[in-house]
Amino acid sequence: MIDSLRIKRICSDPLDYDRQIGKLINHFLRSDYPLKVIKKATIKASKVDRNKLLTYSSKTPHQRIPMVFEFNYKLTKLSRPLVKDFKYLRLDPSIRDLFSDPPLSARRQPPNLRSLLTSSRLPQPPASHGNRTCNKRRCQVCKHIITDVPFIPPGTTTKIRPPPLTCDSSNVVYLLVCTRCDRGNYVGETGSKFRLRFNNHKQTIRDNTQGFTVGQHYNLPGHDLNDLKCILLGSSFTSQQIRRNSETKWVLTLNTHIAGLNRDLGIISDYTFHNRGGFRGGPRGPGPPPFQKILKFFQLHKTKDKALFQ
Numbered sequence: 001m002i003d004s005l006r007i008k009r010i011c012s013d014p015l016d017y018d019r020q021i022g023k024l025i026n027h028f029l030r031s032d033y034p035l036k037v038i039k040k041a042t043i044k045a046s047k048v049d050r051n052k053l054l055t056y057s058s059k060t061p062h063q064r065i066p067m068v069f070e071f072n073y074k075l076t077k078l079s080r081p082l083v084k085d086f087k088y089l090r091l092d093p094s095i096r097d098l099f100s101d102p103p104l105s106a107r108r109q110p111p112n113l114r115s116l117l118t119s120s121r122l123p124q125p126p127a128s129h130g131n132r133t134c135n136k137r138r139c140q141v142c143k144h145i146i147t148d149v150p151f152i153p154p155g156t157t158t159k160i161r162p163p164p165l166t167c168d169s170s171n172v173v174y175l176l177v178c179t180r181c182d183r184g185n186y187v188g189e190t191g192s193k194f195r196l197r198f199n200n201h202k203q204t205i206r207d208n209t210q211g212f213t214v215g216q217h218y219n220l221p222g223h224d225l226n227d228l229k230c231i232l233l234g235s236s237f238t239s240q241q242i243r244r245n246s247e248t249k250w251v252l253t254l255n256t257h258i259a260g261l262n263r264d265l266g267i268i269s270d271y272t273f274h275n276r277g278g279f280r281g282g283p284r285g286p287g288p289p290p291f292q293k294i295l296k297f298f299q300l301h302k303t304k305d306k307a308l309f310q
């Protein structure tokens with residue numbers, strides 16, 4: 001019936017309408033629909049005035065709660081008892097308040113072979129590079145995240161092709177950059193969600209926390225929070241040690257310990273400035289390692305050993 005009405009709405013020429021209805025009847029017959037049902041629906045549709053179908057009918061608002069069932073021919077007569085026996089439901093005081101009007105019975109198409117075996121959506125190949133925004137309504141990081149590929153941090157010539165990470169990524173090494181000047185690059189790492197760490201940075205800016213280089217930089221003349229941008233450089237580190245090695249690699253690559261806001265070389269500082277504390281809020285690691293270990297670190301950096309710089 002619905003298909004017949006749709007044809008009637010589309011076909012302005014009666015001959016065209018007859019031709020399309022014929023096709024529809026054949027289609028239903030091939031699908032083994034009973035002839036009686038097809039005939040009844042076709043006659044019913046032919047009696048409907050086309051002009052009436054073309055005028056927009058506004059729906060009257062109602063409070064009826066829909067009861068959705070998967071379509072089954074045995075349930076076709078379900079609506080009648082629902083309406084008829086509704087009065088018995090209303091005898092129960094707890095239900096009476098919930099159902100001021102009879103429930104609306106609705107059917108949805110059950111899964112069929114086509115829906116089980118195929119999908120109308122084409123698989124999208126995952127992007128291999130570039131940070132992305134999470135697009136969550138209340139996200140406070142999206143507007144700061146840089147999605148450009150490649151990206152060259154201010155004051156450097158290093159081309160970065162960041163991996164496909166978002167504000168929600170965790171276990172990451174990240175870079176903060178300043179859009180106002182080229183002295184605001186900062187490399188950091190966190191094992192927790194990036195958005196938490198980023199919000200901490202924002203808080204130090206709002207509070208202009210002394211001793212926090214990031215917080216102090218964005219309080220310089222002409223600077224504000226809108227100048228702060230971020231980019232995630234890597235994730236999926238198998239240990240904290242490897243993540244911090246990567247952080248150090250980026251500090252050295254982008255020279256942020258000299259021309260930026262990093263106060264030290266990250267993990268190397270554990271070896272050389274064990275009790276320095278400062279920005280990172282205290283000593284790191286078990287204590288100054290033997291000189292051989294520091295030497296090995298620099299040798300590995302020079303040879304770009306993959307085990308160290310993941």
Ligand SMILES: [Zn+2]
Pocket residue numbers: 133134135136139140141142167168
């Ligand atoms: Zn976001």
Ligand SMILES: [Zn+2]
Pocket residue numbers: 178179180181182183184217223227
């Ligand atoms: Zn700046």
